[in-house]
Amino acid sequence: MNLTPQVEINRYPFSSQALSEIGANAFATGNWPLVYILSSQRARRAYIGETTNTLQRLNSHLKHSDKKTLTTVHLISSDYFNKSATLDIESELIKYLAADGQFQLLNANLGLADHNYYQRNELYSPIFRSVWDKLRAQGVARQSLESINNSDVFKYSPYKTLSFDQRQGLVEIMRALLQPKMKNLVVEGGAGTGKSVLAIFFFKLMHTDPEALNLLEFSDDENEVRYLLEQLRKRYPKPRMALVVPMTSFRTTLQKAFRNVVGLRSNMVISPSQLSRQRYDIVLVDESHRLRKRQNLGAYYGAFDRACEALGLDKHTSTEIDWVQKQADKAIFFYDSAQSIKPSDANTADFTTLKSSSRTKTIELRSQFRVQGGQAYVQFVDHLLNLKLKKGDAFKAKDYELTVFDDLAELVAEIKHKNSQHGLARLVAGFAWPWKSKDEPGYYDIEIGDVRLRWNTTVSDWINTPGAENEVGCIHTTQGYDLNYTGIIFGPEITYDPDKQQIIINADRYHDRLGKQAITDPDELKQYILNIYKTMMLRGIKGTFLYACDPNLREYFKQHITVFSSKPATIQIKPSLTLKPYVNAVPYYDLKAAAGQFSETQTASHERWIAIPEEIPIGKNLFACQVLGESMNKIIPDGAVCLFRFNPGGSRNGKIVLVECFDIHNTNDGARYTLKEYQSIKISDEDGWQHKKILLKPRSYNPNIKSIELSDTNQQQYRVVAEFVCVLEMP
Numbered sequence: 001m002n003l004t005p006q007v008e009i010n011r012y013p014f015s016s017q018a019l020s021e022i023g024a025n026a027f028a029t030g031n032w033p034l035v036y037i038l039s040s041q042r043a044r045r046a047y048i049g050e051t052t053n054t055l056q057r058l059n060s061h062l063k064h065s066d067k068k069t070l071t072t073v074h075l076i077s078s079d080y081f082n083k084s085a086t087l088d089i090e091s092e093l094i095k096y097l098a099a100d101g102q103f104q105l106l107n108a109n110l111g112l113a114d115h116n117y118y119q120r121n122e123l124y125s126p127i128f129r130s131v132w133d134k135l136r137a138q139g140v141a142r143q144s145l146e147s148i149n150n151s152d153v154f155k156y157s158p159y160k161t162l163s164f165d166q167r168q169g170l171v172e173i174m175r176a177l178l179q180p181k182m183k184n185l186v187v188e189g190g191a192g193t194g195k196s197v198l199a200i201f202f203f204k205l206m207h208t209d210p211e212a213l214n215l216l217e218f219s220d221d222e223n224e225v226r227y228l229l230e231q232l233r234k235r236y237p238k239p240r241m242a243l244v245v246p247m248t249s250f251r252t253t254l255q256k257a258f259r260n261v262v263g264l265r266s267n268m269v270i271s272p273s274q275l276s277r278q279r280y281d282i283v284l285v286d287e288s289h290r291l292r293k294r295q296n297l298g299a300y301y302g303a304f305d306r307a308c309e310a311l312g313l314d315k316h317t318s319t320e321i322d323w324v325q326k327q328a329d330k331a332i333f334f335y336d337s338a339q340s341i342k343p344s345d346a347n348t349a350d351f352t353t354l355k356s357s358s359r360t361k362t363i364e365l366r367s368q369f370r371v372q373g374g375q376a377y378v379q380f381v382d383h384l385l386n387l388k389l390k391k392g393d394a395f396k397a398k399d400y401e402l403t404v405f406d407d408l409a410e411l412v413a414e415i416k417h418k419n420s421q422h423g424l425a426r427l428v429a430g431f432a433w434p435w436k437s438k439d440e441p442g443y444y445d446i447e448i449g450d451v452r453l454r455w456n457t458t459v460s461d462w463i464n465t466p467g468a469e470n471e472v473g474c475i476h477t478t479q480g481y482d483l484n485y486t487g488i489i490f491g492p493e494i495t496y497d498p499d500k501q502q503i504i505i506n507a508d509r510y511h512d513r514l515g516k517q518a519i520t521d522p523d524e525l526k527q528y529i530l531n532i533y534k535t536m537m538l539r540g541i542k543g544t545f546l547y548a549c550d551p552n553l554r555e556y557f558k559q560h561i562t563v564f565s566s567k568p569a570t571i572q573i574k575p576s577l578t579l580k581p582y583v584n585a586v587p588y589y590d591l592k593a594a595a596g597q598f599s600e601t602q603t604a605s606h607e608r609w610i611a612i613p614e615e616i617p618i619g620k621n622l623f624a625c626q627v628l629g630e631s632m633n634k635i636i637p638d639g640a641v642c643l644f645r646f647n648p649g650g651s652r653n654g655k656i657v658l659v660e661c662f663d664i665h666n667t668n669d670g671a672r673y674t675l676k677e678y679q680s681i682k683i684s685d686e687d688g689w690q691h692k693k694i695l696l697k698p699r700s701y702n703p704n705i706k707s708i709e710l711s712d713t714n715q716q717q718y719r720v721v722a723e724f725v726c727v728l729e730m731p
Helices: 054-061 083-100 120-137 145-149 164-177 195-205 219-235 248-259 272-277 298-311 320-327 348-356 374-385 408-422 522-537 551-558
Strands: 008-013 034-040 045-051 072-077 184-188 241-244 280-285 328-335 360-364 401-404 425-429 446-448 451-453 483-490 494-497 502-505 540-548 585-589 608-611 622-626 641-646 656-661 673-684 690-697 708-710 718-729
Touching: 008 120, 034 054, 034 083, 045 054, 045 083, 083 120, 083 145, 164 184, 164 195, 164 219, 164 360, 184 195, 184 348, 195 241, 195 248, 195 280, 195 328, 241 272, 272 298, 272 320, 280 320, 298 320, 320 328, 320 348, 328 348, 348 360, 374 522, 401 551, 408 425, 408 451, 408 483, 408 540, 408 673, 483 522, 494 551, 502 522, 522 540, 540 551, 622 718, 673 718
Parallel strands: 184 328, 184 360, 241 280, 280 328, 401 540, 425 483, 483 540, 585 622
Antiparallel strands: 008 072, 034 045, 034 072, 446 451, 494 502, 585 608, 622 641, 641 718, 656 673, 656 718, 673 690, 690 708
């Protein structure tokens, strides 16, 4: 069903005097479901709601102490709205506007609605995008939906729908905190089970007025959550709480997330050493498997010893786990033993002792919702690295890309391609090369064949740093973060012995000094390194690409994982006795003869007709031609016959396009037409203005073929003629 979503956003002053003007809006007076936003640009505050009784709802908001200070109301209405749609759009707006950063939200909505209903994807998803575009035009929203989706502020927002596991875990946490004899909670869950989101959700819940609380999605649990929250607030009317995050980079990210939420402050997210400054009612520890003991601490020895002294603890026997217990009336540890990656991490035995105490309750999260491959992918990774797969076992999923590469250059190119399409695609590697570029910026740390790469230039929030897509991160700059695609280089420190069918670790090639110092048991080091690679393989939401320096390890991976191929599969065309124009065939053009003849009103003359596959919808906007040249030979070989579509519309970003050049001296091969990948990049100048830079990028094995940059001065020399559809005939 093809419906064009019509949405109106009407703007009014938010005042008693303006209610009569709002009453002239048919949607506002006709008991029609709509969504509204109350805002104040000056105060940077906003509130989002939905209603079928607009005037009554707005009138009640004018009596509210916080909301009456807001100045503008935006009424969002559509003929297509129903109650399910407005609840959904309200929830989406709360999530996205909270992460957009334009306003701090007054909403106390937690456990936002997330349910299916008729035409949700077909109709209402486009409607929401239309709403967002109109809000950007009105200055209510600033960022694109794609940009927000990739932001950590969005991923770690408390305005999230909790999974069933998380909701049950929340209730158990609240019950346990009310038990006088219960001191500790350990919330266990693998990577991607939502431990961080649950921690932040609970933190926000404890700083929300119970009377204003809106628990849309808790259904049967809502009454119990409200009761438990009331009891907790009686016990802790002004709770002294802290979220402890051991890793500096991830701590900075969560501090930014807290800064955008009403009731939360960035200084509520602290390092373990800051615990020595005061005692707390409740301490939550995210990534608690990274709490440390006094071993291989490097420059942190001094701060560790001072904190122990301030707390009256023996620096030689205590750990940061002891600091938490010393300074917290109640402590909640979010824990995954499989993500312990270095000998300075607190021992697994310490957590085993903690969990065995009669004053500790353990809760388990099982649902996997980071990687789109789900729990099946998580289990596959564990079995792959621990050699538990049987012959013929392979991972296959239509919604997750897991690929092994024979050529590192192809992996690097594919990650850059994914980054241009989706953002947040990064290269990471095992610590198998010294970090020489730290002191010598011109130095390449990683050299494999013709590929030369550098380690990350910063350790603080590296993933979100401009230029990170051109560098290689390690476990220390990626743990705790989400990526869309992860390209992982298994370094020479990890190999495979096909005769013994064992993974072998070469300690001399492992260059994380603090990650191996004082380790005498080879199996202990092996487990840390396997944990590192497993953790990195669980970063990618949409896909993971692998390259192993060791040929034997690469061959082992290829037994169970699809191998990347840069050659497009040729579409088989059934033989046809008769070619019928625009029924089963399209015109074939000789681009040399057609030079300059494509235009808006005419096309070049063609020399023959060529058959196309039955599954491709045919139209007069399709044509075929032979591609000559090496600029796209990773995808389209020199001499291949390809199918193209004239002026397809929509975004060209990340697509392969046929471009006519009116100055042949600027093309790579001297031809009038060139085939390149189109990339549009937003750049900011010193005044904060954003401009578009357009690149026509090759995908070639020849490193001498460069991108063509279209600037204001040369843009008129190029014209996009058509978009590549597929290869019809290989040379």
